[in-house]
Amino acid sequence: MMELRIEGLSKKFAGKMAVDNVSIKLNAGVYGLLGANGAGKTTLMRMICGILNPTSGNIQFDGQDIARMGEQYRDLLGYLPQDFGYYPDFRAEEFLWYMAALKGLPLRSAKIKSQELLERVALSAVSRKKIRTFSGGMKQRLGIAQAMLNDPRVLVLDEPTAGLDPKERVRFRNLIADMARDKIVILSTHIVSDVEYIADQIVVMKQGGLLITGTVEQLTATMEGCVWSCHIPAREAEEWNARYCVSNLRHEGDQVELRIVSSVKPANHATSVAPTLEDLYLYHFQDEPAVVAGEEK
Secondary structure (H helix, E strand, O other): OOOEEEEEEEEEEOOEEEEEEEEEEEOOEEEEEEOOOOOOHHHHHHHHOOOOOOOEEEEEEOOEEHHHHOHHHHOOEEEEOOOOOOOOOOEHHHHHHHHHHHOOOOHHHHHHHHHHHHHHOOOHHHOOOEHHHOOHHHHHHHHHHHHOOOOOOEEEEEOOOOOOOHHHHHHHHHHHHHHOOOOEEEEEEOOOHHHHOOOOEEEEEEOOEEEEEEOHHHHHHOOOOOEEEEEEEHHHHHHHHHHOEEEEEEEEOOEEEEEEEOOOOOOOOOEEOOOOHHHHHHHHHOOOOOOOOOOOO
16 A cells, blocks of 8 residues: 655744644545645755754654655656746647656657646646736646656645635646546645545644644544534624634624634523534634735635
8 A cells, every 4th residue: 555654744944943843644535734834844845855954853654764765766756836937938749748748758758648637737828828918816726737647646735725716716626636536646735625525634733733634524623613603693793803813704794693713602592513524724823924815825
């Protein structure tokens, strides 16, 4: 069974611990890596990709240290960084041929694989158009295509839907789910809906460490009795917003319905409601500067 094992992994920058003693075992499947800005997600992913060397700890693929595997490990890896580099005057197909050459694919194989991937990411009709004419969503789909050129066994995607509109985000999520068979896919985000429906496991990071891991069902179960619904007069909404973590507010005439994330029942008339992954995120990150639907810088 394919396995990526991370043991005691830490990374320190100028005295600050960006990733702190992370240990986790990953098998084939989609892993949603959640966390606010500065949680250590990108640093962790760059170490998984061999771009950064850890301060301590190690990463093993099928029992071999990836640092010792070197090129052999990179041949198994696909990576889409937050801002992947591209040449705006390249045509889409030319860009994939170029990236395939960098990955050591022969030209004939590169052209066949590029055409297959352009069809798969719904870009074959614009394969001869210059990348500078593409929308943000089209560029991201081209990015996933380049990450898949070598048919990787480990696919790492760092904030792949940041800046995309809702329709493109849904399309991208579906694309990732379709491509994830028989691979270890690590998808970093702080947009909860990106991983809620496609991730087999959720890995939550906070302040450089692992906070909690599990399936969506397992994680939301930990929030039972911590999410409430109640109706209050509209004039009191501002006061309640200041007092509690309000995840949703809906006006109903001179009343408002509040969805509140709190380990303590906020009022006698409040009723317990089924928690979601977003509720869990807000519970653990309500004091962080990042927001659920924002973009990580």
